[in-house]
Amino acid sequence: MMLHHFKKKHFIIMSVSFLSVYLVLLIIGGVGPQYSIVRDANQPMTVCSGSPNNCTLTITPATPVLTWTDSIGALSKSNRNLALYTQINLFDTNSSISSLKIPMRIKLVGVDSERQYDVSTTNQTFPTQCSSRQCQSFLVVNEIGVDYPAYTVTIDLFGFDNITSVEQIDFTFQYVNSSYALFEMLVRLIFVIITVCAFAGFLFSLRKFNWRQWTTEQRFMVLILPALFFFNITSGVGALMIDDFFKTIFISVLFYFWFVIFDGIRKNGTEYSYIKFYVPKIVLAVSFFLSSLVTMSIFEYKQKHDPLSINPSYTMIIFGVISAIIMIVFLFYIVYLIAKGWITTKTLPFINIKLRLLLLLSVFVIAALGLGILFSWIDSTGRNAIQFFSYSGLVNLYIFALTILYLPHPNSDMLYQNLNRDGAELPHLRLDKDKEEEEFNEVYL
Structure with a gap:
């Protein structure tokens, strides 16, 4: 040597x-x-207000019961990827629920100064485990590569078992810190x-x-x-x-x-x-x-x-x-x-x-x-x-x-x-x- x-x-x-x-x-x-930035959505999706007994949702097959839309901007390619996480919040009286299956349709639209671009549309049922009043958060949007300065997410929620036990759904955006x-x-x-x-x-x-x-x-x-x-x-x-x-x-x-x-x-x-x-x-x-x-x-x-x-x-x-x-x-x-x-x-x-x-x-x-x-x-x-x-x-x-x-x-x-x-x-x-x-x-x- x-x-x-x-x-x-x-x-x-x-x-x-x-x-x-x-x-x-x-x-x-x-x-x-820090590696990533976490930003709460502007507003949650309120499923049932008040109590489960007062929930007036009309569940129709193949028809969304609720729709949620939000936008996020000031993005660049250095942000690398855009993710949206969802967390289910239950009523106190339904803390015994251990799991849920949430059917959703997610539409992601890219927006720039000229026009909008349809990025993806996904129909999927998301399983989640629940404990006490909250369920585990799960990923509903995972866009690899940020190609547009702004994105709009539209989520259609379909009916599912124990939907009246859900008080609201919180959404959180996450992307790489530029x-x-x-x-x-x-x-x-x-x-x-x-x-x-x-x-x-x-x-x-x-x-x-x-x-x-x-x-x-x-x-x-x-x-x-x-x-x-x-x-x-x-x-x-x-x-x-x-x-x-x-x-x-x-x-x-x-x-x-x-x-x-x-x-x-x-x-x-x-x-x-x-x-x-x-x-x-x-x-x-x-x-x-x-x-x-x-x-x-x-x-x-x-x-x-x-x-x-x-x-x-x-x-x-x-x-x-x-x-x-x-x-x-x-x-x-x-x-x-x-x-x-x-x-x-x-x-x-x-x-x-x-x-x-x-x-x-x-x-x-x-x-x-x-x-x-x-x-x-x-x-x-x-x-x-x-x-x-x-x-x-x-x-x-x-x-x-x-x-x-x-x-x-x-x-x-x-x-x-x-x-x-x-x-x-x-x-x-x-x-x-x-x-x-x-x-x-x-x-x-």
Whole structure:
């Protein structure tokens, strides 16, 4: 591994700096703007006024018994999505009701300065569980992507069992805070700029060497940094499929990198063929990428064609389970490789502290990333500023640290010239060349 440029104190300083910057990012996320804005509708829908005994609703099949209309404006594309939640309020005398099924027809109309546009019309029965005087709120409008500055919602309520037990229905609009969207985009822009600079600087540092002379880690960084660029450039404002596609590519490349590097530490000093060493790892990474891509495609299709459905399709469940199983296998496999690599470092006293710090840093990132994927804490946007910084900041700092770690030694060109002239082997290509590495540091540092 290309670890000559760093001594023990350099690794300790880098680790402390990594944790310090990450802590600062979490603090910034904690004081950042809130993710969503919740706004109550102008007025509720009064179903029965007074008491259930005085309810005079006339229930006719296929005819709405009540109609509610409200509008919301001052929206922009940065608000990302518009949701409308409904909550049923019961009379005190009917607190024993445990569930209701509410049939509704919801019409959503987009409004701009020129005219109105019919966005969607949905007929659906919404089940809800009740306790005491209130029932659980449920989603009746879920518009992915805000294309108009204002929307008008019209809801027709049809008759249902125990309708006379309902006093009123409250409505609440919810959408992404534009301040948060701007905040996230600025942070992503900063990460993108740093990534571009890091990639350009890394390539510039390798300009004197033929690509065949690059270490495995350096070749990986040339692949990981562009993947990180596209991971950062997603904003959640555009197509979610594109955002998730780039995110999945980056995670798959990162897993493949971990497989190769950690298994390389475990098999240090042993000969292995290309097919037996690399192909199984490629198959694992590609299988995760494909299963995740299929799951995301089904999810986005369902979001567009049935955004109010609360039950995932069987196909989505199957591929979701497959992705989860693959992720669990990945985590166990990486834990195994790290454990074996940790044991291997005991036989390498000179670079023991260096490899262990690298392994500990990687374990921290792998644990956070794995848990985030399994529990859906990582998505295209992040649900709050802390969550966004927790994962986006962690991943970026980790890749930037690896970029610094795998930079070639300032005097590597002198070393290459001497070794090429003498026909000697490069000392940094093997982990067990402790004495040669120590001599190299004494001569060239």
